[in-house]
Amino acid sequence: MIRPATDEDWASIYPFFSSIVAAGETYAYPDGMSIDEARPWWMEAPPGRTVVAVDRDAIVGSAKMGPNRPGRGSHVATGSFMVDPRYHGRGVGRALCTDLIDWSERAGYRTIQFNAVVESNRAAVHLWQSLGFRILTTVPEAFDHRTDGLVGMHVMHLPLSGPASRGP
Amino acid sequence: MIRPATDEDWASIYPFFSSIVAAGETYAYPDGMSIDEARPWWMEAPPGRTVVAVDRDAIVGSAKMGPNRPGRGSHVATGSFMVDPRYHGRGVGRALCTDLIDWSERAGYRTIQFNAVVESNRAAVHLWQSLGFRILTTVPEAFDHRTDGLVGMHVMHLPLSGPASRGP
Numbered sequence: 001m002i003r004p005a006t007d008e009d010w011a012s013i014y015p016f017f018s019s020i021v022a023a024g025e026t027y028a029y030p031d032g033m034s035i036d037e038a039r040p041w042w043m044e045a046p047p048g049r050t051v052v053a054v055d056r057d058a059i060v061g062s063a064k065m066g067p068n069r070p071g072r073g074s075h076v077a078t079g080s081f082m083v084d085p086r087y088h089g090r091g092v093g094r095a096l097c098t099d100l101i102d103w104s105e106r107a108g109y110r111t112i113q114f115n116a117v118v119e120s121n122r123a124a125v126h127l128w129q130s131l132g133f134r135i136l137t138t139v140p141e142a143f144d145h146r147t148d149g150l151v152g153m154h155v156m157h158l159p160l161s162g163p164a165s166r167g168p
Numbered sequence: 169m170i171r172p173a174t175d176e177d178w179a180s181i182y183p184f185f186s187s188i189v190a191a192g193e194t195y196a197y198p199d200g201m202s203i204d205e206a207r208p209w210w211m212e213a214p215p216g217r218t219v220v221a222v223d224r225d226a227i228v229g230s231a232k233m234g235p236n237r238p239g240r241g242s243h244v245a246t247g248s249f250m251v252d253p254r255y256h257g258r259g260v261g262r263a264l265c266t267d268l269i270d271w272s273e274r275a276g277y278r279t280i281q282f283n284a285v286v287e288s289n290r291a292a293v294h295l296w297q298s299l300g301f302r303i304l305t306t307v308p309e310a311f312d313h314r315t316d317g318l319v320g321m322h323v324m325h326l327p328l329s330g331p332a333s334r335g336p
Contacts, residue, residue, distance in 0.1 A: 075312060140327075145240070
């Protein structure tokens with residue numbers, strides 16, 4: 001089940017947010033942020049949105065989404081995903097990304113762009129591809145992976161079939 | 169002449185910054201920002217840096233630069249450029265981009281990435297190419313150009329030959 005995140009949810013998101021950042025394999029966030037420092041990096045205000053994936057009473061993942069750029073770039077959505085490592089392999093990432101796609105279509109975005117998908121994060125790359133995303137390019141050596149060293153980051157892209165482009 | 173910007177310079181940068189944003193041809197910034205609202209969008213604090221191009225006593229252009237991403241992406245620099253339209257065609261953009269390249273090498277960055285170069289801004293695209301940048305991809309319809317409608321945005325990239333990669 002995916003629902004919008006509340007302020008109270010941040011205390012449940014931060015533990016896996018911080019462990020994923022510390023693992024150094026998937027995201028370029030500042031290192032070692034406290035729970036208060038990290039909050040604005042993940043908890044989005046409108047027109048953006050942060051959601052949580054809930055399994056029974058546990059928050060098992062989270063996504064943030066919104067315009068990729070302001071102004072004349074604001075018809076392009078983007079998103080980021082964190083799944084609690086204890087809940088990998090259960091479809092949480094797929095559910096979160098499907099929610100991003102549905103929300104972006106409803107909100108009238110024309111495309112979704114991921115700016116920085118670490119190429120060695122193959123499970124995520126394959127998942128986004130299975131949902132229709134295409135790799136536009138791989139920026140060489142753009143991510144300093146904790147164990148693999150410098151690896152590329154994919155720019156990934158999904159055109160949406162929103163109301164404006166649907167036929168009569 | 170290129171020099172670091174001071175707080176006092178912002179009053180001289182803002183008029184061409186705001187007219188370039190309002191023209192709607194090159195940058196995705198929020199529309200209609202006041203001088204105080206726009207300031208944090210252009211005036212960078214360390215580890216970033218904002219510079220001005222000075223011709224006699226006039227500020228004729230400005231650039232901002234810094235890490236493209238925090239943390240494990242912070243070895244990649246990025247930059248943005250604004251040239252007062254009254255001073256186009258005089259090499260100001262070239263001088264500013266050369267300064268970015270020199271600064272990025274000195275500061276130890278490994279590459280420079282431009283994330284969002286509007287493809288119809290051909291003078292700028294050719295200028296960056298003449299300085300060694302390569303187009304990695306063009307994200308389709310990513311910019312809502314005021315007169316041309318939806319146009320692509322290039323991701324452009326320059327490897328640097330910094331101290332770490334120089335031979336003996």
